[in-house]
Amino acid sequence: MLISVRQLARVYQMGEHVVRALAGVDLDIQAGEFISIVGASGSGKSTLMHLLGCLDRATSGTYELDGRPVMAMSDRELALVRNKHIGFVFQTFNLINRTSALDNVGIPLFYGRQARVREKAMASLERVGLANRYKHKPSEMSGGERQRVAIARAIVNNPTVIFADEPTGNLDTRTGEQILEIFHDLHQSGVTIVMVTHEMSVAAQARRLVHMTDGLIDADREVTTELRRELVQAGVLGATRVQNEQHLETEGTPS
Amino acid sequence: MFAFRLILASLRGLQTNLMRSLLATLGVIIGVCAVVSAMSILAGAEREIGKRFESMGADQIMIVSGSSGRGHRQARVNALTPEDADTIRDQCPLIRNTAAEFTSAAQIKYLQRNTNAAVLATTDAYKKINDYDVAFGRFISREDNRAARKVCVLGHKIANKLFGEVTPIGFRVKIKGQGFTVIGVMEKKGFLGFREVDSQVMVPLETGMKRLFGVRFVTMITAQATGQEKLEAAIQQVKRTLRGEHKIRAGTDDDFSIFTQEQAKERVADVTKIFEVVLYSIAGISLLVGGIGIMNIMLVSVTERTREIGVRIAVGARRIDIAAQFLIEAAVISMIGGVLGVVVGVAFADLLEKITRVLKTFTPPSAIVYALVMAGCVGIVSGLYPALRASRLNPVEALRYE
Numbered sequence: 280m281l282i283s284v285r286q287l288a289r290v291y292q293m294g295e296h297v298v299r300a301l302a303g304v305d306l307d308i309q310a311g312e313f314i315s316i317v318g319a320s321g322s323g324k325s326t327l328m329h330l331l332g333c334l335d336r337a338t339s340g341t342y343e344l345d346g347r348p349v350m351a352m353s354d355r356e357l358a359l360v361r362n363k364h365i366g367f368v369f370q371t372f373n374l375i376n377r378t379s380a381l382d383n384v385g386i387p388l389f390y391g392r393q394a395r396v397r398e399k400a401m402a403s404l405e406r407v408g409l410a411n412r413y414k415h416k417p418s419e420m421s422g423g424e425r426q427r428v429a430i431a432r433a434i435v436n437n438p439t440v441i442f443a444d445e446p447t448g449n450l451d452t453r454t455g456e457q458i459l460e461i462f463h464d465l466h467q468s469g470v471t472i473v474m475v476t477h478e479m480s481v482a483a484q485a486r487r488l489v490h491m492t493d494g495l496i497d498a499d500r501e502v503t504t505e506l507r508r509e510l511v512q513a514g515v516l517g518a519t520r521v522q523n524e525q526h527l528e529t530e531g532t533p534s
Numbered sequence: 535m536f537a538f539r540l541i542l543a544s545l546r547g548l549q550t551n552l553m554r555s556l557l558a559t560l561g562v563i564i565g566v567c568a569v570v571s572a573m574s575i576l577a578g579a580e581r582e583i584g585k586r587f588e589s590m591g592a593d594q595i596m597i598v599s600g601s602s603g604r605g606h607r608q609a610r611v612n613a614l615t616p617e618d619a620d621t622i623r624d625q626c627p628l629i630r631n632t633a634a635e636f637t638s639a640a641q642i643k644y645l646q647r648n649t650n651a652a653v654l655a656t657t658d659a660y661k662k663i664n665d666y667d668v669a670f671g672r673f674i675s676r677e678d679n680r681a682a683r684k685v686c687v688l689g690h691k692i693a694n695k696l697f698g699e700v701t702p703i704g705f706r707v708k709i710k711g712q713g714f715t716v717i718g719v720m721e722k723k724g725f726l727g728f729r730e731v732d733s734q735v736m737v738p739l740e741t742g743m744k745r746l747f748g749v750r751f752v753t754m755i756t757a758q759a760t761g762q763e764k765l766e767a768a769i770q771q772v773k774r775t776l777r778g779e780h781k782i783r784a785g786t787d788d789d790f791s792i793f794t795q796e797q798a799k800e801r802v803a804d805v806t807k808i809f810e811v812v813l814y815s816i817a818g819i820s821l822l823v824g825g826i827g828i829m830n831i832m833l834v835s836v837t838e839r840t841r842e843i844g845v846r847i848a849v850g851a852r853r854i855d856i857a858a859q860f861l862i863e864a865a866v867i868s869m870i871g872g873v874l875g876v877v878v879g880v881a882f883a884d885l886l887e888k889i890t891r892v893l894k895t896f897t898p899p900s901a902i903v904y905a906l907v908m909a910g911c912v913g914i915v916s917g918l919y920p921a922l923r924a925s926r927l928n929p930v931e932a933l934r935y936e
């Protein structure tokens with residue numbers, strides 16, 4: 280098991296007010312999965328991503344990443360895990376605007392004290408099809424290109440898992456499709472992908488769909504042809520993709 | 535290697551806000567500029583003064599009229615006579631030789647050329663005591679003095695000014711309208727003590743006092759001790775002799791003052807010390823102000839780059855990496871200010887030298903090193919708090935920061 284979480288909670292103390300952003304989540308993710316997280320705004324999706332991505336510390340519960348207890352790790356160890364094993368992709372790209380695409384992609388290598396930064400960053404840019412734009416600054420690029428640079432940055436250290444928080448949220452449908460293509464390619468090559476999204480059409484492209492409400496997971500099912508069909512009938516999904524993927528298993532796991 | 539890359543990254547970070555960073559570093563620029571230019575002026579002055587003292591001779595005792603006592607002022611300010619010089623020479627075993635002198639300024643003229651020059655009336659001993667000889671002709675002799683002859687010896691520069699390439703021995707010049715025969719031209723010397731001797735005219739003491747200026751007292755008597763190690767004892771001898779000669783009662787102040795090269799050096803050193811303290815205080819204050827400026831700009835920079843910091847932490851930067859980045863940036867800003875300060879400071883000192891034409895400046899390499907190290911330290915100290923703040927940011931909140 281790559282990720283194993285039990286009763287994970289994140290509580291914010293706002294004066295006398297207590298916000299349970301995450302109220303005790305159980306979740307297992309295997310290496311190589313492609314999983315979508317959906318849910319209403321404020322349901323705790325981002326909070327969960329931050330905890331899984333070792334960016335934040337849970338208030339209670341347990342989290343094992345690749346068999347190692349994350350809760351017991353020091354700040355330094357967490358930084359190392361983020362650097363070597365985790366890649367982040369954000370809705371707003373979060374690139375550093377004053378430096379080139381190449382420099383942006385090289386940042387994780389820099390903090391990993393790695394050699395041949397240029398070469399590796401270049402290879403990563405090539406994987407997202409932007410090698411020719413390496414000199415350009417993010418401000419000189421379109422939203423889709425920026426997100427591709429961000430993905431290149433996320434994968435430059437060959438992480439085991441990528442956490443993407445609404446990666447297509449700021450992009451139009453067509454550009455979003457391109458980004459998803461890249462995720463599919465990465466998934467094909469064995470990278471585990473955890474993606475938060477608002478759009479069901481995007482979420483349905485994963486193999487597993489997790490639904491959150493009020494800081495809890497209230498549905499966790501495989502994306503089957505049957506589920507796709509339901510979604511098409513509910514009018515949240517176009518028909519083309521379903522037909523293309525008839526080979527998928529037909530069993531759902533409603534919870 | 536990592537540190538080097540970190541410095542590179544900091545430099546690149548600075549590029550974007552170059553103008554703002556430079557403004558922030560103004561305090562450091564001014565502080566360093568003040569230190570460097572003042573140190574240049576002080577060091578230059580010290581070097582010049584040192585040179586003068588060297589030419590003074592360590593075995594010389596200078597005797598001038600007037601008490602150095604701080605109490606009641608002496609009535610007889612003019613107390614030294616040519617006879618005092620003889621008495622000291624004859625009665626003090628530890629004094630080898632003495633030369634009395636009277637100095638003033640007068641118009642000196644040869645044909646149509648005329649100039650204002652310092653006139654030094656002295657005796658033959660002057661040459662020996664000061665190790666300063668003629669290049670042509672001869673120096674003032676005992677005979678010249680006794681007979682109050684109207685002869686003169688020209689300094690190297692003034693001879694050139696009046697006569698050009700011609701050797702002026704035997705020519706007649708007019709000093710204060712009176713005719714004098716040139717008997718010698720001095721060698722090139724520059725300074726003797728604080729006097730520029732190449733431009734002075736020398737006449738026999740008697741001639742100068744009686745015929746030219748009509749005075750009864752000399753300006754100074756220079757006494758040469760038999761050895762530097764016996765200087766203190768020699769001074770005591772001179773004091774006793776002069777007090778006897780001037781009939782000064784026990785308990786009353788001397789009507790003359792004595793100083794030596796060593797004492798003069800100490801006095802100048804005291805003054806220099808005061809200057810140094812004032813200088814370092816000014817430097818300290820401006821560097822403090824500079825430090826506050828840098829801290830301020832770094833805090834602004836940390837706030838502006840909150841998101842960037844969040845991203846860096848998210849991709850694996852350790853807290854110490856973030857702190858180091860901002861610390862180095864602060865140090866680099868400050869060092870740039872330091873370098874600019876050094877450049878402006880040296881230029882300023884140079885300009886002063888050119889404008890005043892008397893100030894000689896000299897920038898000691900240690901001043902530059904000192905200024906740059908100071909600037910670097912100011913940067914690091916003032917960057918400490920912003921760097922700490924940056925490294926303590928919560929990455930999740932930083933990433934959400936608008």
Ligand SMILES: Nc1ncnc2c1ncn2[C@@H]1O[C@H](COP(=O)(O)OP(=O)(O)OP(=O)(O)O)[C@@H](O)[C@H]1O
Pocket residue numbers: 291293298299300318319320321322323324325326327
């Ligand atoms: N720093 C914080 N302090 C207090 N409450 C917080 C903080 N961060 C998040 N929350 C709360 O936690 C809850 C979950 O937030 P989270 O950002 O995880 O939601 P989300 O599912 O990602 O929503 P969205 O779809 O709008 O991004 C929200 O109610 C939010 O107000």
Ligand SMILES: [Mg+2]
Pocket residue numbers: 324325326444
């Ligand atoms: Mg969110």
